[in-house]
Every structure is written in C-alpha cells, then in structure tokens.
Amino acid sequence: MTESEEPRIGVFVCHCGHNIAGTVDVERVAKVAATFPHVVFSTDEMFMCSDSGQQLIRDKIKEHGLNRVVVASCSPRMHEPTFRRVVEEGGLNRYLYEQVNLREHVSWCHMHEPEAATEKAIDLVRMSVARAARLESIPVKTVQVTPRALVVGGGIAGLRAALDIADRGFEVVLVEKRPQLGGHVIHWTHMFPADRSGREVVSPMIDEVMDHDLITVYTDSKVTALDGYIGNFDITIKSNKTGEEHKVKVGAVIVATGFEPFKPIGYYAYEDSPDIMTLAELQEMPPSDELLRPSDGKPAKKLAFIGCVGSREPGVKGHEHCSRYCCSAVAKAASDLKDRVDEVVVLYQDVRTYGRGHEEIHRLAREKRVIFSKYNPDERPEVWVKRGKITMRWRDVLADDLLEFKPDILVLASAMVPPEDVEEIAKIFSLTRSSDGFFNPEHIKLAPLTTHTAGIMIAGVAQAAKNASETVVDASGAAAKAAALLARGEVEIESTVASVNPDVCSSCHTCITACPYGAMSIDESHDPPVAHVTEAKCHGCGTCAAGCPSGAITMLHSTDDQILSMVEALLMPAQMSGGEAR
Amino acid sequence: MVDTNNDALKSILVVGGGVAGMQAALDAANQGYRVYLVEKNPSIGGRMAALDKTFPTLDCSACILTPRLSEVARHPNIELLTYSEVEHVQGTLGDMRVRVRRKARFVDETKCSGCGDCARECPVEVPNEFDEGLGFRKAIYVMFPQSTPNVYTIDSSACIRCKRCVRVCERGAIDLDMQDSTVELHVGVIILSTGYRLFDVRKYPRYGYGRYPNVITAMEFERLINAAGPTNGHLIRLTDGAVPKRIAFIQCVGARDVKKGVPNCSRVCCMYGVKNAVMAREHDPDAEVSVYYADIRAFGKGFEEFYEMARSRFGVNFVKGRVGEIIEDPETQNLRFEVEDTLSGRILNVEHDLVVLCPGLQPADDLHRLAEMLGLRTSEDGYVEIRDALTAPLETDHPGVLVCGCADGPKDIPDSVTAGSAAAMRATILLSSGGAK
C-alpha cells in the first residue's frame, strides 16, 4: 500500500452459527458498519473461518480494492492468525487486518440482553474500523542466522551440548575459563548412581570434543563481550594467559557455567582440621583401598557426614535453596565407604533421595548399618577440634537424645553456589538471576532452558543446583534449542516493535529503564545522542512508549493514534474522522 | 545399513501429547523434521491441562499451557493424531513401520468448529473423567475448554444415538457411522512420552478412600479448586457442600513403599502437596491446613523457597509422621486419625473435615504394552530402563526408541520439558547422521 492511499475497509460480520447471531443482530451490525467512514464493503456470513468465508475475504479484497479488513467474529486469540494468513493470500500485509470479538466478549456473556449486545457489537465494530483506518503495513522481518553456536563452560554440560550440536552438523566454539576441560566431574573419584569415576565418564567426551572437526576449543579463556542479537551475536574471547582476543560470530549461545562448591568457612570447625572436608573434597580424594585420614595418613575407622551445609538456610542470601545433589551423593558415599570403615553417621534435615535408584542407595546404606540421625536446623550440631581430635554433638530429633560422636573424618555436604564470576557472566549475556544466585530461565515451568534474551540458552547447574545426570539432559535439551535456530537458517524477529523519532527524543533514558529486555540504548553516534531500539531484542510490550515523556516512541501496530481512535470512535462517534490519510 | 534416501530419516513419531511429548515434537519439528504426535485422548495437553496452579510460582496451569497447545497445533511440521493409539511397530532405527489406530470420534475434525451446539443439545450426561468424575459431561464433549484440536468427540459407550446432535450441527460435522481407521507411518525414531497415572489410593484401605466421601485425592482437589472445574473453583466438601475448615494433606500415598511395588520417590508429590496446601489457605485464610509427611523433598529450582513460604507466610502446618487408620465420624462425617509427630515424639489425635491423599506416580497404562512391543527392558516398578544415566540418559535398548517425560521415571514439569527437548536433540542426531551414530 502506498503512503497516500485512502483506506478502503471491508467489514465481515460472522454469525458463527447462532453463537453470535443468536444474540446479536448481525445483519444490523453489518448494515450500520457500512455507514462508517472508509467502509466500502460490509456483509454478514455464516462462518467466516470456513473455507467459503475465507474465500469471500480474498474475493472482496480483489473486487472492491480493499486495503483493510475487519472481521467481527470470535476472539482474535483464536483466529487472528487464520485471518492474517487469509489477507496475506489476498495480497495485503498481515498488519492491515483487524478482528472484533463478538463471541466471547459479546454474545456469550450477554445472552439475555440481545439489544444491549447488538449496541455493544456496533460500538466494537466502529472502534475497530477507526483503528483499521489507521493501520499501517509493517514489513515482516527475518534475519539470517550464523550457523555456529557458542558454548560457554567446558564441564559435563558444556561438553555434552557442544558434542550434540556438532554431531547434528553445526560448528561449535567452546570456551572454558580453566586450562583443562572436564569441570568438577573429572576430579570426582566416584559418582552416583553409576559406579564409575568422573574421569571415566568425562574423558571420552573430552577426546571426542578435541577430535571433532566442527568444534573449536578455547581453554584458559573467557568470553569478555557479546554484541548483536539472536542469530547474529558477535563474541569476543580473551585468553587468560596471553590476553589475546578472538572475535567470533555465532547464531546461538549456551551458557553452561556451572557452580562452585561452597567453602564452608565458619561452619562446623571446617578450618580447624584437615580431617574436616567438604563432600567435593572427599570426592576428589585419590582412590585407595582404605580411607586415609589427611592429617596423619592413617586409615580412618569412624566417618561422619553433615548435610545441608550452606543450603536451606532461610534468610541467608544465596543459601536458601536446596542443593539437590547432596542427599543422594552422601547416601552413596556413606554406603560405599561403610565397607572400609567401622562406623558411619549421617546427620540430615530431610533425606531427599528423590531420583530413580537413589532410594535404593539410601536403603542399602541403612542395611549396611550407616546411622542416619535427623538434626533440627534451629539447633545445629556442634563440632570442635581438640588436639587434632574431632568431636561432634547434636540432638537427634527423633529420639530426642543428645548424642556425641568422635569421627576420624567429618564430611560437610556443602552447597552448590554460583561461580565467583557469575555477576560478570550475567552482565555479558543479559541474564537475570534468581534467589539461589543461578540464572533465571525464560519460564520456570515450560521454558527452563531458554532465557529472556532470545538466542541464549542455559544448561546444567548454571540454571539451578542439580546432579550430573540431570545436567547432561539439560545440555542436550539446550542443544536442541540451538540446533533448531541454526537449522532454520533464518529467524523471524518481532515486527511490531518500538520505533524512536530522533527529532523529538530528549535522551532522558526513561525508556532504557522501562524496557524489560535491554532493547533500548542510547545511540551515541547520533548528534545529539538519542534513544535507539535494537529491534531484534524488542518484544513489543510498549512500556517504553507509554513511559516516554516526549512522545518520541511509537509502538508499531499499537500507536497512540490507533488506541485513541478507538476511544474516540466509542465516545464521540459523530466526530469520527476515520483517520488522516498519510 | 540404512538407506539415506529414506523418508523415514526425516520423520519422528512421538507417542504421548503431554508437556514432554509436545516439547519433543516442537523441538524436532523446529529443526525441520516431520513429526507425528500420537495422543490417545481426544486432546493433547496431558495431565498439566487438568491442574489448577503450578508450583513454585502458582502460575495458572491452563494459562501457560494454552499457547503451547496452539503452537503444536499450528506447526506446519507436526501432524496431530489425537484419539489414536500405536498398534504395531516393525523395524529399527532409521526405518520403522508404525501402524496407528485412529479411533472413531464420530465428528469430522475438518468440519467441526468447536461451537458446542451439539453438547448443549445432547441429552446424555456422564461423569466427566477430566474432573475425576466429580462433574458431568455430555456424551458428545471436549475434554476441557482449550482442547486441541478444538473438536468434539462422541463417547460411543455413552451415546444413545438419538441424533439430536446431528440435527443441530450447522456444519454437518457429525457422522454416527464413522469407523475406526488405521494409518501406516514410516519413521526413523520413536520417542515415548507416555506420562503417568496416579497410584490407586484404594490400595491403602486404612485411609478410607472410596468409603469416606471426605477423603479425596490430590487430583480431585485440583479440580475442586479450579475455576473451570465442577464447582467453579469453590472448595467444598462432597458430603454437605460445606467449606472445609480443617484440611489434611497426607503425603507419600503410594511412593517410597517397597511393599506396594512403588519403591521410589515420585518427585512431585511433596511440591504439589505444598502447593495445594498453600492454595487451600489462599481460598480460605481461616482454614487450618496440615501436611503430614515423611521428608519434604523440595529439591528443584525455587522449591525450598516455596516450602519456606508455605510455612512462614501462608502458615501451613507441617507434621512429620506416618498417619494411622482414618475413622469417619458417622454424624459429622469428619475424619479422625492418630499420627505420631516424630519431631516431638508425641502421638497426636487429630480431626479434619477434609483429607486429601497425595498419591505417587506410576507408569501410564499403555507403557507396558508398548515396551513389550518394542522389546524394552522395564524396571520392577514398570518404567523403561535407560541405557546409562550419564552417557545415554534418553536411550533405551532399542536403537531407534528414546524416552522422555515420565516414561523412564517420575518427573515434574520442568524436568519433563527438558527431557522432551533432549529427546528431540538425540533423535535428530540419530537421523542426521543417517542412523550411523
């Protein structure tokens, strides 16, 4: 449509059987609609969504040279996509279509007031006709996708994700901040539920990654900058050692930056004896037939575990969450090590061996006479070290007894917490964090792997504390999201986006704080600097337009003019102008 | 050796249209693969469609699910085969012949507009299984308002063939002579996402379910508090319509119990129990709400925080202890039981006017048959055995069959969705490398 073209609107009023026509006088609505400004054709029809109804629209567009179409039928949430497709087939831009909801919002909820319902229907059609006259075509934008993915983090999640994307046939750039791949898992001498060392699990994956033609690995390196948007990210990778920078273009990103085992400084005399260690430190002890006490290298005979160290602490920032993996890991370690020592005691709050097979491990540990004792979080166990000897005292909740135990080794099941550079990572990839300190997914229920930044996925513990088997499933899932983007080759970006009039913008930054997606920025290259929309990041909520004090922001397809024209058409029908031809 | 010119290498069959299956279908279809999504019910959506709110955000379940339903229905690469069952499978990775039986729904899917005229006219009312039998539906029905496809189905076992629906349907969509039909599919990979069924709480006679009407299941509770449910969201007792003031939730009914054949934890009951307890308090802030549990397993993202909120902000009372026999007061139909509060060591004698049993999960009824047909190993509790938890967590003994959702064990919604995505990834890798990997 050309800019000066006069609106020629067609109105189609649907009976929907008697669903609408049973209450609303649809013939009258169509007749009255014919008198509205710019309406050149108006009719009623039994089922607009039927094949014959759709054909009618296409025919009338041709016959009457319609350049706007209004269908008054059911909720646009149901059939707007259908009719947008129909007008496109008729040669019009999809944004020149407008729908009136006469079924859900009129006939079905005012069934006993046919006259008032018909009046309401006429009002709604008049409002939509006014809006339709002001609709403008908006090009549907698609951008090319660079067929390459970035995976950040070379732990078990990053390795799995990189392999999956590469095995699917796409290039992958894998960046790991440490000098070696393999994350935490490679250091663990035993894992649950499998009776294997972490190295046995991870080493073949590392070999595959290193040998893969489609994977480029940067170890001892960090991503220092990310620019661009979905399908077209510009990444800067910097070597920790040399400071050398590499620029890479990628279409999708998977953040698999994992966790850090919480160092329980100040908890249970952790610093007072080398024989008090975290679960991660126990898992990293060199394998041997006997469990050796670090302080003197003598075989340990008594072993104790304390659960929830730095986890499940309400009110302590970053430690309110359950770390998920520890209960089963403790049960497994206790059960295994019971074969090598005389006594094992596990102090817990709740036993959360939720996974398949984990309950059996817990039962096996009990059968082997591992002692499980529940402590009260409000009355935590006391631990002290005297002349190198560890003593622990606690109240067993179930027996209500004060108990004492002198273990040779005390293992603290410490929390999974975000790595120290999490804030930096969040900033680079525009990710938000939840109360556990890990990254927020797009939706906690139905979109756990994608984020609010289109094209950026999260996998593994970067998203929340979890165990290694759950992490690899995450990784494959996130890889699927990336692969879909790369396989399509192009991505449609939201066309109904905000747009800035640089002549009016006062550069007040209101829109920048209003935008939930970081789509607004200041274009410093403009003189004077003004607000700028990164269209690929804009989701079209229009919060910026409502907030702009200068009226410099236009929300496409939801302009002030379009909205106010509906208000005007409702309240001042006599003055209804039908919009200026632009 | 696989024929690389084979159409099957571009096609995937997903069995089960719940959240896991829908996600697997979408993530494979978005990579350009043709996906057949077979669902035995008249609509996709699975169990999530029947839930009221979801933990830990208290999001309305139907609201977040509905866009997903239409995304699946609209997807050009997904073919929905609802009200259908897989009958026979032959072949292996990259080349599988599948016979699907499409049950007659007696309504032409291409003609029905979902207007509901037929159901209003239909004189037959039967208990609505979607409402756990608490409400009624007609013999011609949609499962729930957002059913996808939005097409009516005639329940032939209830239909009296009065033909009133045929006469009233303005589109002539109803065909009472419709027969079951079969379609043959040629696919490269099959993804099983068959979901779960809830443990039959009658197997614990001491809780009195079935004998005492004020002992209900958590799923019945979901429907009672759901605005689209049989009571329009009013939480009432089934005996007298009274608003319950002392509500008990009993956890682990058919989970972590070796004797009942459910040795494992069901992973979701703690959190849905906590969520329902919160909802009970939200519906009636004066109600006393107690949860009787073994361990509270709030292990997922945001779960512990939600549990803490239930205790501190919503004032839900948590009691660690196994509940004994439930006795109904014949006059008030209130329920009394003893429970040892293991934290204090005291025996409590409590009375509630509504008791909600929180059943564990078991594999879907169909899974056994499918597993046998495909030669998959299952565990003693009936779930499909995966090949390796760390290196092949979605793979089964059959090289062309993957599992996700609750087919290999109980999972909550985010874990099911994640597994669905992961299964799509593994499937497309298998097919893109010509079935070689």
Added chain:
Amino acid sequence: MTEAAQETKTTSEDWEPKIVAFCCNWCSYAGADLAGTSRIQYPPNARIIRVNCTGRIDPEFILAALDMGADGVLVSGCHPGDCHYTSGNLKMRARWALIKRAVEQAGIDPRRIRLQWASASEAQIFADGVTLLTEQVRKLGPLRGQWR
C-alpha cells in the same frame, strides 16, 4: 462541583454507564474470553480495548477517555509477577497512584477508575471487576457535565 451534589439529579431512566476497559492481551483479555466461553453473564457496559501489556497504557489514554465522555475506565492486567513481558504490569501499578491523583485533581471521583489483576483463568474475577465498576459508576451517575 462535587460529585455528591450531582448524584441526586443524575440517574435518568435511559442512561447507561459507558466504560472503557483496557485489557492486556495475555491475561485479562484471555480471562474475558474465558468468561464468554464459560457463559458468565455480566453487564454489557464495558468496551474492551486490547493492548499487548498494561505497561503500554499511557496515563494520557485514561484521561482522554474520561475527557471524551467515558463514565469509567477499567485497566485489567496480569497479576504482579505473571507479566508476559516480565514487568510491564509493575510499571502500570507504579503509574496508578499518579493516574489516580490526576483524576482527582480534575475533580473526578477516583472510584470511576479501577485497576485489577485477572489472569487468563480468572474469568469470574474479570466479570466481577466489570460488574463492580459498572455498579459503582452507575451510583456516581454520568460524568458528562460534571467535569470542566
């Protein structure tokens, strides 16, 4: 002139309150859809204008509607925390105090405007909100002539 003084001479027989309702696409518009699907009956006085998000609603829109003769304005969005666009409804909530004050300063009873949260499943809450505002405005009488 105060509204109370007006109240006595307002309720003529054929006058019906005219209400403009701004609903966000993702929650309240869908809630209104469900009200229809569930056949919940409520007064036919409100005319819904669909916006993507309540965050899109410029305070100007509400004032303009009252200026052009709306007797009441309803704004209905997702519950705080449920916004499809993360936080647009929070922006609306933050603006609401300002809008209320502006309305009061214009001499309009703030009971003529209503901000509510109704999710896509809360059809009854949506319908109740429309009913409540309609009845409230009915008691206050027509706005025309009371203002300016």
